[in-house]
Amino acid sequence: MKRFNSSDSSAAFISISSSKEERTQKANQGYSRDFQAMLDSLEEEDYSETASHVSEKKRRLNLHQVKALEKNFEVENKLEPERKLKLAGELGLQPRQVAIWFQNRRARWKTKQLERDYGTLKASYEALKLDYSNLEQKNEVLAQKVKELKAKLMSQEKADSSHSVKEEYRVSESDNNASVHSKIHDFSGNNNNSSAITKDPSNMSSSHELMNWFQLSDSRVILGSRYQVYQPHLMKPEDQSLFSAEESCNFFSVDQAPTLHCYFPEQ
DNA sequence: TTGTGTTTTATTGCCTCC
DNA sequence: GGAGGCAATAAAACACAA
Numbered sequence: 690m691k692r693f694n695s696s697d698s699s700a701a702f703i704s705i706s707s708s709k710e711e712r713t714q715k716a717n718q719g720y721s722r723d724f725q726a727m728l729d730s731l732e733e734e735d736y737s738e739t740a741s742h743v744s745e746k747k748r749r750l751n752l753h754q755v756k757a758l759e760k761n762f763e764v765e766n767k768l769e770p771e772r773k774l775k776l777a778g779e780l781g782l783q784p785r786q787v788a789i790w791f792q793n794r795r796a797r798w799k800t801k802q803l804e805r806d807y808g809t810l811k812a813s814y815e816a817l818k819l820d821y822s823n824l825e826q827k828n829e830v831l832a833q834k835v836k837e838l839k840a841k842l843m844s845q846e847k848a849d850s851s852h853s854v855k856e857e858y859r860v861s862e863s864d865n866n867a868s869v870h871s872k873i874h875d876f877s878g879n880n881n882n883s884s885a886i887t888k889d890p891s892n893m894s895s896s897h898e899l900m901n902w903f904q905l906s907d908s909r910v911i912l913g914s915r916y917q918v919y920q921p922h923l924m925k926p927e928d929q930s931l932f933s934a935e936e937s938c939n940f941f942s943v944d945q946a947p948t949l950h951c952y953f954p955e956q
Numbered sequence: 957t958t959g960t961g962t963t964t965t966a967t968t969g970c971c972t973c974c
Numbered sequence: 975g976g977a978g979g980c981a982a983t984a985a986a987a988c989a990c991a992a
Contacts, residue, residue, distance in 0.1 A: 746986070746987085747964090747965060747966075747985075747986050747987075748965090748986090748987085749963095749964060749965070749986090749987065749988085750964085750965085767979090768978095770977095770978095785966090786965085786966090788978085789965065789966060789967090790964095790965080792966095792978095792979075792980075793964070793965070793966085795979085795980085796980080796981080797963095797964095799980095
């Protein structure tokens with residue numbers, strides 16, 4: 690436990706009031722060099738007059754002392770014993786006063802540093818928040834597009850299914866098995882004359898055409914693997930879903946953050 | 957002039973290091 | 975165990991609005 694003797698405490702009062710000085714310190718910043726020199730000389734006089742005067746009251750350090758201490762603090766915010774004694778001698782202060790000033794100065798610096806850190810963190814948080822909000826908006830737009838495309842696909846599938854039922858009926862009625870066998874030949878062999886199958890789906894202009902491509906290519910997989918009899922295969926709604934519950938990974942969910950389990954299943 | 961909030965100087969108690 | 979650092983706090987000095 691530290692205790693300070695009375696001489697230290699009383700010596701701590703050896704300084705002059707600086708309220709006026711502090712006010713001039715703030716105001717001096719815009720003064721000319723000559724005027725500043727004049728102020729400095731006045732302050733020096735003031736200081737020399739009062740430095741030897743021991744007051745009972747607690748006094749603030751004068752401008753010169755504060756300036757010198759600040760300068761030293763900028764160089765190194767910790768005070769070695771030698772520097773403390775040197776500074777105290779130069780400024781007419783007790784070593785203990787110099788030590789206390791550095792201690793309080795470090796505390797003020799720490800507070801300011803905390804404020805700066807808080808400001809920096811707050812700014813980066815705001816930027817991140819804005820970024821997230823923008824992403825969320827984009828996500829919403831994309832989700833809406835997916836929804837629209839799905840609805841479009843569904844309605845066309847409905848229209849096509851009624852059409853293909855009629856078509857199938859007509860084919861089975863009017864045509865014979867030979868035409869069916871020729872289809873099988875077309876799909877399983879090298880002779881790919883079917884324009885619907887060979888056509889690049891990306892070049893298909895209408896969604897109707899695209900739908901046919903889905904259906905036929907699906908049939909081709911069946912026929913190609915098992916050489917079965919041609920059977921028009923209608924896609925079930927769940928098969929048509931571009932993104933199943935697992936596949937979508939909630940990527941287009943507005944309410945829920947996207948998960949990446951489909952990309953990183955081990956996670 | 958005075959009440960009140962802020963800043964500065966100093967003290968106290970605890971902790972760490974050598 | 976002494977020296978020095980830090981957090982919390984007291985108290986004086988100061989600023990400023992009403």
